[in-house]
Amino acid sequence: MKRKILFLTGTRADYGKIKSLMKKVDNHPMFDLHVFVTGMHMLSKYGSTYSEIEKDGFINVHKYINQSSNSSMDIAFSNTILGLSNFVAELKPDLIVIHGDRLEALAGAIVGAFNNIKVAHIEGGEISGTIDESIRHAVTKFAHIHFVANMDAKKRVLQLGEKQESIYEIGSPDIDIMYSNRLPNIYEAKQRYDIVYDDYSIVMYHPVTTEVDNLNRNIKNLVSALIKSNKKYIVIYPNNDEGTDVILDEYKKLHDNPNFKIYPSIRFEYFLTLLRNSKFIIGNSSVGIREAGVYGVPTIDIGNRQQGRYNIIEESNIIHVDEDMQEIENAIHHACTLQVLPKSVFGDGSSDEKFIKVLENKKIWEKNYQKRFIDINLVSTVSNTVI
Secondary structure, three states: OEEEEEEEEEHHHHHHHHHHHHHHOOOOOOOOEEEOOOOOHHHHHOOOOHHHHOOOOOOOEEEEOOOOOOOOOHHHHHHHHHHHHHHHHOOOEEEEEEEEHHHHHHHHHHHHHHHHOEEEEOOOOOOOHHHHHHHHOOOOOOOOOEEOOOHHHHHHHHHHHOHHHHHOOOOOHHHHHHHHOOOOOOHHHHHHOOOOOOOOOOOOHHHHHHHHHHHHHHHHHHHHHHHHHOOOOOEEEOOOOOOOOHHHHHHHOOOOOOOOEOOOOOOOHHHHHHHHOOOOEEOOHHHHOOOOHHHHOEEEHHHHHOOOOOOOOOOOOOEEEEEHHHHHHHHHHHOOOOOOOOOOOOOOOOOOHHHHHHHHOOHHHOOOOOOOOOOHHOOOOOOOOOO
C-alpha cells in the first residue's frame, strides 16, 4: 500500500516553497500525493491561485474555502480546522506536510496531532516577526518531523525542546526552483504580464498585525516615496492579514500612473525571473531577506516586520529603514547604486532530494505520536542529522 502524503497550502507563497517537494512525492512509487488547498488560493481578490496548482498537473487536489475577504484570522483558523478535520477523517493520510507560519499551518498541525497523524513542518525555527513567529513556534510543538533551512533554525527548534533526531537540515525548498534551469526567461515573463519597462523594481508590502494602528500612515509614506522617485515598479498585493484593505485602498493612487503595474498575484516561476532581473525589491516581505539575496538583488526592508531575521552588518544586500518617507526616498537612491553578490544560507537547491530521502526511511513511520520536551541541557552538541 502506498503511503498517503497530504500537503496543505493556504497562500501563493507557501505553495512556491513546497512545490518541489510535492513533485518528488507525486513521482515516487511509495507515496500517494494529496493536496488540501485553502486560504488566499480560494479568493478571487488574490487571483484564485488554486488554478495554478491544477495547471501544475497535480490530480488529488481538494479545494476548501475557509474565509471571505474580510474574515478575521481566528475565524479563518477555526474554519480551517473544521474543513481539514472532516477531509482527514475521509482520507486517513499517513503524513500531513505543512509549511511556515500561517494560520493554515497551525490548523494542519493541530488536526494532525489530535488525530494521531504524523505532521512534518517545513522551515520551522525561523524568526518571522509579528504574530507569525508565535504561530511558527506553536506549529513546531505540534509537529513530529522538522525540515529546517539551516543550522540556526535547527538550534532554535532544539531550544523549543524537540528531539535532535527529529530535525533534518535540508535547506529552503524554494531554492530548488530558484536554481532550476526551467524558469522562463525575462522576455517570456514580461510578455505574460504585459510589462513594457526596461528597468523596474518590485514592491511587496504586508500589514504588520501588531502595528495595525500605524498602517495608514506607514503605507501613505511608502506610496508617496515611490511616486516621488519617478521610477518603474511592479506592485504585488499584500497577504490577507488584518489591514490589507488599508494598503489596497492607498494603492488606488497608483492605478492611473504609468510607472506602476499592480497584480493580485504572479505565478511563482515568473515572479522569480522578474525578481532576478529587478533593480531592487522594496517593502517588508521575507522575499527581500531570503530570495533576493540568493539572486544578488538589493533589498529595501521597511519597518519591523522582518526584525531579527537578518544581521544588517552581514547582509550586504539589505538596506533597513523606518516607515519614514524621507528615509525611504534616500534608500531608493542608494539601492540603485548598490552592487550585490549572490549568496545563499538557505541550501544548495537539493532540498527535494533530501526531503524524499527522509521519507524513504522506515524509521520515521514508526508509530510514536507521543512527544516529550527535551531539556536543552541534555543536548551536549548540535550535530548535523545524517540524511
